[in-house]
Amino acid sequence: MSSVARLAEIGALIGDPTRCAMLVALMDGRALTASELARAAGVTPPTASSHLAQLTQADLLSVIRQGRHRYHQIASAEVARMLEGLMAVASRTAAPQRVVATGPRDQSMRDLRTCYDHLAGRHAVAIADGMAARGQIVLSPDGGRLTEAGEALLRTLSIDVPAEPGLLVRPCLDWSERRFHLGGGLGAALQQAFLTRGWIRRSEGSRAVSLSPDGRRALADLFDLEALRA
Amino acid sequence: MSSVARLAEIGALIGDPTRCAMLVALMDGRALTASELARAAGVTPPTASSHLAQLTQADLLSVIRQGRHRYHQIASAEVARMLEGLMAVASRTAAPQRVVATGPRDQSMRDLRTCYDHLAGRHAVAIADGMAARGQIVLSPDGGRLTEAGEALLRTLSIDVPAEPGLLVRPCLDWSERRFHLGGGLGAALQQAFLTRGWIRRSEGSRAVSLSPDGRRALADLFDLEALRA
DNA sequence: CAGATGCTTCGACCGAGGTCGAACCATCGA
DNA sequence: TCGATGGTTCGACCTCGGTCGAAGCATCTG
Known part of the structure; x- marks a missing residue:
């Protein structure tokens, strides 16, 4: 063929x-x-x-x-990357969706959910924004880079910093937020770290991810997420 | 919708x-x-x-x-990125194509051609390999980074080095070679630089790109491409 | 072994959409 | 104004493929 x-x-x-x-x-x-x-x-x-x-x-x-x-x-x-590329184009030109019967599940999906091997949603976007604002990562549509400050953060989370720095940041357009969150090796490593620490928990039968009280505090402190302190 | x-x-x-x-x-x-x-x-x-x-x-x-x-x-x-993502999956699993009547045009397509806004083909892969081998860029499937040495190279080509370094390397899977070449801002900037210097010329009615004698010498020297010295 | 459950295969139905020729519209050159 | 050329619209044809019910296969449980 x-x-x-x-x-x-x-x-x-x-x-x-x-x-x-x-x-x-x-x-x-x-x-x-x-x-x-x-x-x-x-x-x-x-x-x-x-x-x-x-x-x-x-x-x-x-x-x-x-x-x-x-x-x-x-x-x-x-294949997941290919689908993300399609979704990025689809979400950019899709007519604004009618919001119908926004239940609690929909709300938690918008807050935090999985995106193949990393996290997406409002809080995930906030994490990416926070890291960029504090110079831990540098983002662009074509790729991103982990800085010295970012490597330091990873060490505090006991995430192995790879020998070749700056290779694992891949911005991923967020469906609900229409902004970038963290994919690539960094996004996957962060999700893994949060899971093993019990900060986040996957829901049954949904992509939504729930935050434990510990996780809420930890993420709020680590990434300066005011939304999580409320 | x-x-x-x-x-x-x-x-x-x-x-x-x-x-x-x-x-x-x-x-x-x-x-x-x-x-x-x-x-x-x-x-x-x-x-x-x-x-x-x-x-x-x-x-x-x-x-x-x-x-x-x-x-x-x-x-x-x-949209171009989306199509590249699809092509990456398509080329990975496509059965090896029967080579039918490989004419001179096909050969030059395999050597060098355009890929939306950057260069692809055997020589483009060799350029990416050469830059990686000499530490001018660092590559991974999820993104790449321009190093100090890479910035120096860009300066010799009079390409503006952006304020935020390391943001414009996007690996793009090559159809014919099944290996990575340079997309993103770096790939586009290189193609532009080669065009304005008259080193490459687009063909009529084909994606193939031809090398001028000057360009052949210049690229061979810049990127250590032995294939171009033959 | 027997029933229950998860999943697949088969066959028939039906609507969606790709294709082309013919005719029509728009723009350029003389 | 009048061909000539690029491009589109229309209508008719026909194939492809998504859908479901019924039946069959595979695996677990008792």
């Missing part, structure tokens, strides 16, 4: 609303079952099965079999 | 082989007419017109009217 044909194949896979809903649901980096994805996309199991087979066949998803369950997940960070 | 629906819309647009061929043809950053794009995609003018209207309507392309010509181009760097 030529590269153009393969490109069109991937586009066609993303071009169906049902498959799209599944991919978006999987963008939090977790593996979900066919039934969960069928519910998320609002179709019957046979339809979901057909779509998942196509996405897996095309190496956009990978499957882990565990007993009678089959867990589907985004196949690679490269 | 919801974000998911907009995402699916963009996917569907990319999902048609004809539109895909047009987008790929436009990825060199130049503006092409409807007729040229119809030829590139192998369809009749009415078909091309319909597709171009859709792509323009969705803000993936923009149109410049000049007399009875209408020049179509990629609407933004963001």
Whole structure:
């Protein structure tokens, strides 16, 4: 298959609303079952099965079999990056969404949620802003850099500072905020550190992430987040 | 329209082989007419017109009217980045293409060509490798950084070194080489510098870029490209 | 072994959309 | 004003693929 044909194949896979809903649901980096994805996309199991087979066949998803369950997940960070690129264009030109029945879950999603392997949402944007304001990172649309001050911060969190500095900052356009948060190795390392410290906890069946009281205090102090002190 | 629906819309647009061929043809950053794009995609003018209207309507392309010509181009760097992300995934999993009738044009395309606003191909990969080997840049899949040595190189080329250093290196996976070359602000600045010096020249009706004798010598010296001395 | 549950395959239906020829509109040159 | 050329609109055709119910397969539990 030529590269153009393969490109069109991937586009066609993303071009169906049902498959799209599944991919978006999987963008939090977790593996979900066919039934969960069928519910998320609002179709019957046979339809979901057909779509998942196509996405897996095309190496956009990978499957882990565990007993009678089959867990589907985004196949690679490269695929996740591709989807982020698409979402950035989609969110920029999408008409402002009607806000319908904004429940507590929606609010917590907007506050903090996972984005494949890192954190997104209002607080994640604030963290990126705070680090940039204090000169711990330098951001641009094409990439970013970790500074000496940033390395110092990572050491206080016991995150290994890589030998090659400045290579792990990737800005990621935030759906809800339309501003940048931290992806790349830095974003992943921060999320990992917050999880192991029990500062954040993933919710069941949602990309939303909840803050523990400890986490709320710690993040407020570390990144000067006034919103978390309220 | 919801974000998911907009995402699916963009996917569907990319999902048609004809539109895909047009987008790929436009990825060199130049503006092409409807007729040229119809030829590139192998369809009749009415078909091309319909597709171009859709792509323009969705803000993936923009149109410049000049007399009875209408020049179509990629609407933004963001769209170009999105397409690069798709191509990275597409090229990684695409079956090795049958090499059919490799003409001189194909060879020069593989050597050096434009990739939206920067250079790609064998020599572009060699330039990125050379700069990395000599510590002028540091590369990773998520971003890169310009070093002191790299800034010195830019000064010898009379390229303005930005106030915030290290923000303009974006690795871009090369179709033909399957390795990284330089995108982002640095890639664009280098291409611009080479063009204004007359070292490279864009071909008519192709993404291929030709090297002048001067350019061949200059690039060979600047980046230690043995391939260019032969 | 038997029932329950998760998931897939099969077959039939149906709507969406890509394609082209013909005709039409817009702009340029003489 | 009158071709000539670039580009679009219209209408008819036809294929492709998404959808679901029914049935079948696989795996766990009792």
